[in-house]
Amino acid sequence: KAGVTQTPRYLIKTRGQQVTLSCSPISGHRSVSWYQQTPGQGLQFLFEYFSETQRNKGNFPGRFSGRQFSNSRSEMNVSTLELGDSALYLCASSPVKGASSYNEQFFGPGTRLTVL
Amino acid sequence: ILNVEQSPQSLHVQEGDSTNFTCSFPSSNFYALHWYRWETAKSPEALFVMTLNGDEKKKGRISATLNTKEGYSYLYIKGSQPEDSATYLCAFSNDYKLSFGAGTTVTVRA
Numbered sequence: 025k026a027g028v029t030q031t032p033r034y035l036i037k038t039r040g041q042q043v044t045l046s047c048s049p050i051s052g053h054r055s056v057s058w059y060q061q062t063p064g065q066g067l068q069f070l071f072e073y074f075s076e077t078q079r080n081k082g083n084f085p086g087r088f089s090g091r092q093f094s095n096s097r098s099e100m101n102v103s104t105l106e107l108g109d110s111a112l113y114l115c116a117s118s119p120v121k122g123a124s125s126y127n128e129q130f131f132g133p134g135t136r137l138t139v140l
Numbered sequence: 141i142l143n144v145e146q147s148p149q150s151l152h153v154q155e156g157d158s159t160n161f162t163c164s165f166p167s168s169n170f171y172a173l174h175w176y177r178w179e180t181a182k183s184p185e186a187l188f189v190m191t192l193n194g195d196e197k198k199k200g201r202i203s204a205t206l207n208t209k210e211g212y213s214y215l216y217i218k219g220s221q222p223e224d225s226a227t228y229l230c231a232f233s234n235d236y237k238l239s240f241g242a243g244t245t246v247t248v249r250a
Contacts, residue, residue: 057238065242
């Protein structure tokens with residue numbers, strides 16, 4: 025099976041712009057979660073989608089949004105970019121509902137976003 | 141915010157030596173404790189998902205224990221090899237999300 029893929033791998037934007045990141049989960053996986061990693065920080069949970077519905081959201085401002093399509097592919101959007109949004113954004117898929125409990129997460133390689 | 145702490149932040153190990161490090165997490169509302177290995181330029185890879193107090197899991201030379209009552213887990217690497225060099229992340233689950241620690245970066249010197 026192909027792994028989780030994320031596009032693009034690298035992105036450079038300027039403050040005030042918006043950006044869309046894409047994540048294709050492993051075939052058959054219906055849950056997609058997004059995480060942000062900044063230097064010195066652990067992975068911070070952004071949100072989780074299951075069957076096209078956002079089930080859970082972390083403590084991030086409304087500038088961070090996402091969606092999931094019927095084929096389970098997910099996109100994450102960040103509007104009005106700030107310098108502090110520079111980070112590695114990882115998505116992870118799981119075969120069942122919930123980024124939690126007994127379900128290991130399968131991570132993609134990440135998108136490195138740099139905001140200038 | 142769920143405080144998941146890992147210590148030490150980094151450690152250097154001589155090839156062939158064994159080592160261990162700690163993950164501390166809230167002892168209330170426990171669902172599961174995950175361990176991931178994250179090698180440079182790769183994706184985090186799941187090692188273990190542990191759910192029961194007293195759980196011990198093993199994969200090759202790597203093993204982990206879990207104490208949910210006191211809120212800690214140990215990861216052990218026996219006979220470290222250069223390919224064990226990575227950042228090891230633990231993550232606490234309270235059902236709907238994973239809260240990650242900042243990781244322990246292990247460097248194995250040949």
